[in-house]
Amino acid sequence: MIGIIGAGAFGTALAVALCGTQQVTLWGRRLRKERQVPQLPGVGIPDAVQLTGSLAAATANRDPLVLALPAQALRGFLSAHGHLLDGRWLVNTAKGIDLETGESPSTLIRSSCPTARIATLTGPSFAADIARGMPTALTLASDESDLETLQRDLSTPVLRIYRSDDLRGAELGGALKNVVAIAAGVAIGAGLGDSARAALITRGFAEMVRLATTLGARPETLAGLSGLGDLVLTSTSDLSRNFRYGHALGAGQTFDSSITVEGAATAQAVSVLAQRRDIAMPIADAVAALAQGHAGVAETMENLMSRPLKEE
Known part of the structure; x- marks a missing residue:
């Protein structure tokens, strides 16, 4: 079971892409009953994706958790909710450096979730392409040694994941x-x-x-x-x-x-x-x-x- 934290364009696109092979829960502060996202016109969220506004429900028994949050929002979210996330795979998708601290996403995650296993999912991708099932290749990088299972969990027939140990x-x-x-x-x-x-x-x-x-x-x-x-x-x-x-x-x-x-x-x-x-x-x-x-x-x-x- 995969939990995705953040129902913006990229988090929603991943949920749509992965729900055919995994049980997916998508958390967001402002989820729409019509199961649509303004940033993804014409893309509906399948019924197979469980939507929730409860962070506790989104994180309970979910491993991995994908953090699909903006880079400048990540530190504040982790400060408030890191205790709910620790002790499992946390997959960051933010592409940025924290403006106030100059730290990378993985460093911010490690500070708030010291026992988590951390990876980043990145590469050339537009959310709309992923949501519509267009062929996409991404890099999954981590300092952890057991990355193959996570690589398989995040892959689909049209979403090809390459792994790297250079986080x-x-x-x-x-x-x-x-x-x-x-x-x-x-x-x-x-x-x-x-x-x-x-x-x-x-x-x-x-x-x-x-x-x-x-x-x-x-x-x-x-x-x-x-x-x-x-x-x-x-x-x-x-x-x-x-x-x-x-x-x-x-x-x-x-x-x-x-x-x-x-x-x-x-x-x-x-x-x-x-x-x-x-x-x-x-x-x-x-x-x-x-x-x-x-x-x-x-x-x-x-x-x-x-x-x-x-x-x-």
Whole structure:
């Protein structure tokens, strides 16, 4: 039996995908009686998915628990409810770095749930594709040794899960690619063209590898689904919230503040983290400045293009 905590687009999509092979319980604060989610138009939640607004019911006898919560909401949720979650597999799906503490999701989970076994599920995926049964491949990463059973539990005929023992790398790939996706959106929104977007994606990936490997990740993990794969998807599609947010910034348009954009807060956290480590992250710094309104698009691009010439 799998419990999914968080009935947003991704948590609901996983519930829809997994209910054909598992008993699935989905918890959310505002579940709809009509079994629909606004972020997934045309996708209904099957009757096989048990819906509940009771966190106690959602967590009782459920192992694993999937935490499908926004990165910036995770710490507060764990502080309030970690005692209900401890002692089992906890699978994080958040792609971000906590803005206040600079910590990864797994570190936050470990602080509140010290006896839990922790994994992260990440990679190139849109919730709508998963919910509609489109073929998708994801990475399931953990420092734990017995990952095969969990891998099977989360797989379906069209949801292919690859396992990894590089939890740090998988988490950082998922978080950092959102920052680069915003930069890619800025380039297109500002009318700078596809060549500029390609350059930002490429140099942004170099920044991702630079920071992640300094923090203990393996470079091959960043070159996999959880890094490069997710980067390609979110930097080239209008379905990406981070890309759309960047596009709005580049075009000088207002973006809907009710839409969660993980990369905006992560850019700020990454910029601070990189400065402390003396790691050059000019694209992340630029996105952080744009997100906070500290710089304009023209000024930002000029600063990026006028950096000292060097070898690639």
